[in-house]
Amino acid sequence: MDKYLIVGLGNVGDEYHGTRHNIGFMVLDAFAKASNIVFSDKRYGFIGETSIKGRKVFLLKPSTYMNLSGNAVRYWMNKENISIDHLLVVVDDLALPLASLRLKAGGSNAGHNGLGHIQQILGTDRYNRLRIGIGNDFPRGMQIQWVLGRFSEEEKTTLVPKIEVACDIIKSFVLTGIDFTMNAFNKKK
Secondary structure, eight states, X not given: OOEXXXXXXXXXXXXGTTBGGGHHHHHHHHHHHHTTOOOEEETTEEEEEEEETTEEEEEEEESSOGGGHHHHHHHHHHHHXXXXXXXXXXXXXXXXXXXXXXXESSOOOTTOHHHHHHHHHHTOSOSEEEEEEOOOOSOTTOHHHHXXXXXXXHHHHHHXXXXXXXXXXXXXXXXXXXXXXXXXXXXXX
C-alpha cells in the first residue's frame, strides 16, 4: 500500500493556537475534521491516520516546535517507510498575499526556519510543499510579532474557503501526484 506523509507546520501550545505561523496546523485540523480523523499524541508530534482510495495517509503536526520540524518529519518518514516524493509540507509564507496557495515540488526555504530545518535534516530541498500566504502587512522589524499574531476576523473570512481548497490539494496530491495537482491548482486564482 502506498503511504503518504502530510505535515502541517506550526507550534504547539495554547499561546500559538490560531496564529499565522500555525496555518499548517489549521489546514490539517480542517482536513481531519472533514474526514473524522482523530489525532493521537505520539513521538515527535500529533498523528492522524486515514486512507484515501487504498492509499495510507499520515497527518503529522510536529510537537518539536517550528525550528526543529525536521526531526519529526525524518522520524515518521523512517518509521512508516515513506518516500520523499510522498511527503507534503503545509507551511505559512510571508511572501504570498493572504490566503494565496502555491504548491511546489521543491525549492528554497525562503528564510522559513521550519522548512530550513526539514531541508537540513533530510539533506535536500527536493520535497513537496504547499505554501499558504499570510501576507506581510507589518511595520519594519515586526516580522516575529506578525507571524506569531492571530488572524483578524476579516482575515479569517478570506482564509476559511482557502483552507478548504488546501484540503482538496492534499487529496489531489495523494490521488494524482504533485505534477497533476500543481497544474490543476496553481493556475486557479
